[in-house]
Amino acid sequence: MNNLAPIIISALMISLMGGALSIFVVLKRLAFIGQGISHAAFGGVGIALLLGVHGATTAGAIGQLTIVVAFSILAALWIAALSRSHKGRTDTAIGVVLSASMALGFILFTVSESRHAHDDHGHAAHGHEDEHHLIEEILFGNILNTDWNKATIAIIASLAILAFTWFIRRKLIFWAFDQPVMDAYGLSSKRITNIFLATLAIAIVMSMQIAGVVLAAAILVLPGAAALNLTAKLKPAFTYAILIALAGAGLGLILGFQAHYPVGPAIVLAQSIIYLATLIIKAIAIRS
Amino acid sequence: MPPAFHVASHPTSAAEPAVRIQGVSYTYPATGIDSNPVQALDNIDLNIQPRTKLGILGPNGGGKSTLIKLILGMLKPSKGSISIFNSTPTKARNQGLIGYLPQRIEADLDWPISVRQVVTLARTCNRKPWTKPSNEDREAIDRSLELVNLQDLADRPIGALSGGQLQRAMIARAIAIEPKLLVLDEPMVGVDIAGQQRFGQLINTLQERLELTVIVVSHDMRAIAAVADRVACLSRTLHFHDAPEGLTPAVLAQVFAHDVAGVFGDIHIDAHRAEDCDDPSHTHTCCDHEDSDKSGGNQ
Numbered sequence: 322m323n324n325l326a327p328i329i330i331s332a333l334m335i336s337l338m339g340g341a342l343s344i345f346v347v348l349k350r351l352a353f354i355g356q357g358i359s360h361a362a363f364g365g366v367g368i369a370l371l372l373g374v375h376g377a378t379t380a381g382a383i384g385q386l387t388i389v390v391a392f393s394i395l396a397a398l399w400i401a402a403l404s405r406s407h408k409g410r411t412d413t414a415i416g417v418v419l420s421a422s423m424a425l426g427f428i429l430f431t432v433s434e435s436r437h438a439h440d441d442h443g444h445a446a447h448g449h450e451d452e453h454h455l456i457e458e459i460l461f462g463n464i465l466n467t468d469w470n471k472a473t474i475a476i477i478a479s480l481a482i483l484a485f486t487w488f489i490r491r492k493l494i495f496w497a498f499d500q501p502v503m504d505a506y507g508l509s510s511k512r513i514t515n516i517f518l519a520t521l522a523i524a525i526v527m528s529m530q531i532a533g534v535v536l537a538a539a540i541l542v543l544p545g546a547a548a549l550n551l552t553a554k555l556k557p558a559f560t561y562a563i564l565i566a567l568a569g570a571g572l573g574l575i576l577g578f579q580a581h582y583p584v585g586p587a588i589v590l591a592q593s594i595i596y597l598a599t600l601i602i603k604a605i606a607i608r609s
Numbered sequence: 610m611p612p613a614f615h616v617a618s619h620p621t622s623a624a625e626p627a628v629r630i631q632g633v634s635y636t637y638p639a640t641g642i643d644s645n646p647v648q649a650l651d652n653i654d655l656n657i658q659p660r661t662k663l664g665i666l667g668p669n670g671g672g673k674s675t676l677i678k679l680i681l682g683m684l685k686p687s688k689g690s691i692s693i694f695n696s697t698p699t700k701a702r703n704q705g706l707i708g709y710l711p712q713r714i715e716a717d718l719d720w721p722i723s724v725r726q727v728v729t730l731a732r733t734c735n736r737k738p739w740t741k742p743s744n745e746d747r748e749a750i751d752r753s754l755e756l757v758n759l760q761d762l763a764d765r766p767i768g769a770l771s772g773g774q775l776q777r778a779m780i781a782r783a784i785a786i787e788p789k790l791l792v793l794d795e796p797m798v799g800v801d802i803a804g805q806q807r808f809g810q811l812i813n814t815l816q817e818r819l820e821l822t823v824i825v826v827s828h829d830m831r832a833i834a835a836v837a838d839r840v841a842c843l844s845r846t847l848h849f850h851d852a853p854e855g856l857t858p859a860v861l862a863q864v865f866a867h868d869v870a871g872v873f874g875d876i877h878i879d880a881h882r883a884e885d886c887d888d889p890s891h892t893h894t895c896c897d898h899e900d901s902d903k904s905g906g907n908q
Contacts, residue, residue, distance in 0.1 A: 499716035507703040
C-alpha cells in the first residue's frame with residue numbers, strides 16, 4: 322500500500338488541477354494547444370536526454386522536469402506569438418510547434434541512443450530496448466513508477482497552479498469570456514494569454530506523469546467538456562469538472578490496479594466514458 | 610426620416626474638454642513582405658466638450674476604429690497627443706473613466722456566466738483576488754442593469770439573451786465602471802430604424818442620468834443621428850467645427866444622401882456645412898467631387 326499511496330495521491334491531485342483548468346481550456350478552445358504543448362514536451366525530454374539529465378536520481382528527475390517545463394513553456398509562448406502573427410490562426414502555429422518538437426525530440430532520442438551504444442561497446446541491444454521502453458513511457462505515461470519524490474513535486478505543482486488560477490480567476494474569466502474587449506478595461510489580453518498558456522504548459526507536463534505526451538491534454542479537456550454538458554452556471558461548472566476529474570481518476574486507478582490495465586490510459590478512458598454519459602444526460606434533458 | 614435633434618446647450622469654450630486630440634496621426638506598420646505601411650489618420654485635431662454627444666461619421670476604412678483604439682489607449686499615436694480628462698488615454702482607461710461598447714460582440718456566449726456576473730466582472734476584474742464585491746459595487750451593478758432595463762434578466766445565462774438584450778447587457782457592462790466617457794463603435798449594424806431610435810433614447814437617458822460624454826462612431830448616418838448632437842466627419846482627416854448650431858433633419862438627409870450615393874472615398878463631408886454642398890461654389894470646401902470621382906474610378 323505504501324507503494325500505491327504516492328501513485329493515488331499524484332493521480333488525484335493532478336486530476337483535481339486538470340479539472341479546474343479544463344473549463345478554461347474547453348471554453349477558450351485550447352484543447353489543440355494542449356496537444357501542441359504536450360508534444361512539444363517530447364522535444365524537451367529529448368534535450369534533457371541529450372544533456373545526460375534523466376530521472377534515475379532525484380536531482381536528475383528535478384533537472385529533467387525543469388528542462389521539460391522550460392521547453393514546454395517556451396513552446397506555449399511560441400504558439401501564442403505565432404498565432405498573433407498569423408492573425409489568430411492558432412492551428413497553423415500548433416501544427417508547426419507540434420511537428421517541429423516531435424521531430425527534434427525523436428532525433429535527439431536517436432542521437433543520445435547512438436552515443437549510448439558508442440559508449441558501452443557490446444551493450445547496444447540492451448540500450449536500444451531501454452530507449453524504446455522510455456519512449457513508450459514518455460508517450461503514454463507510467464504513473465506506476467511514481468515514488469514519494471515525484472508525488473511531492475506533483476502535489477506542490479498542482480496546489481501552486483490551483484492557487485495561482487484562483488488568484489487571477491477574474492482576469493482569466495474575463496479573458497476567456499471576451500478577450501477582444503479586455504484591453505479596454507485595463508487588462509492586457511496578451512499578458513493574460515501568455516500567463517495562462519505558461520500555466521497550462523506546467524499543468525500538461527504534470528499530467529504527462531499520468532498519461533504521457535499523447536494523452537496528457539485529455540486530462541485538461543475531458544472534465545470541463547463533460548461538466549459543460551450539465552450546467553450553464555459558472556460555479557457548478559467548476560465544481561462538476563473537478564468532481565468528474567476525480568471520479569475519472571478514481572475509476573481509472575481501480576481499473577488499472579484490478580484489471581492490470583495501464584493506469585494513465587485507464588483514467589483517460591474513464592473520463593471519456595463519463596463525458597459520453599453527460600452527452601446522453603444532456604440529450605435526454607433537452608428532450609424532456 | 611431621421612429624428613429631430615435637440616441641440617444640447619454646450620459648455621463654454623473655456624471649459625476643459627473631455628477629450629483633447631492634437632495633431633494626431635497614425636500609421637499602421639507593414640504586415641507582410643509585400644505590404645506597405647498604411648496611414649489611417651492624418652493630423653487629427655478634435656476637442657470634445659464634457660457631456661456632449663459626438664457622432665463621428667466616416668466610410669469603412671476611414672480610420673474610425675483606429676481613432677477609437679487611440680482614445681482607448683490600445684494604440685499609441687505615431688504623431689501628436691491625446692488627453693482624456695487631462696490624463697493619458699491609458700491612465701484614463703485604467704481609472705475606469707472610459708466605457709466602451711465594441712462594434713461586434715465577440716464574447717463567447719457559450720460561457721456559463723450570468724448577465725449579472727458579466728457586468729460584475731467589468732467592475733471587479735482589476736481587484737485583489739481575496740476581495741469580494743462591496744455594497745457600492747453591488748449598487749452600481751444593479752443601477753447599470755436597471756438603466757438598460759435588464760434587471761429581470763440579470764440571472765439568466767448570457768447566451769440566453771436576444772441580440773438586442775445582449776447589446777444592452779454589454780452597455781450595462783460598459784457603464785458599470787461608472788465611466789465619464791462612453792465610446793460606442795458602430796453600435797447599430799443590422800438594427801432596424803425602430804431599434805435605432807430605441808437605442809438612441811437609451812443612450813440619451815444614460816447620458817443625462819450619468820452625465821456622460823458620448824462618442825458614437827459609425828459609417829451609417831442614421832446611427833449617428835439617433836445618438837449624436839454634433840457630428841464630425843472622418844476619412845483619414847477629420848472635419849469638425851465646434852459650432853453652436855445643431856444638426857437639422859435637412860442637414861442629416863443631405864449627408865446621408867451622400868453616404869448612400871457612395872461618394873465617400875477620399876472625400877470629407879462636414880455635416881455642419883453639408884447644406885453648402887448644394888451650392889457649387891462650396892464644393893471644394895466640403896465635398897471634393899473630383900476626388901470622389903477619382904476614388905470611384907479606382908474601385
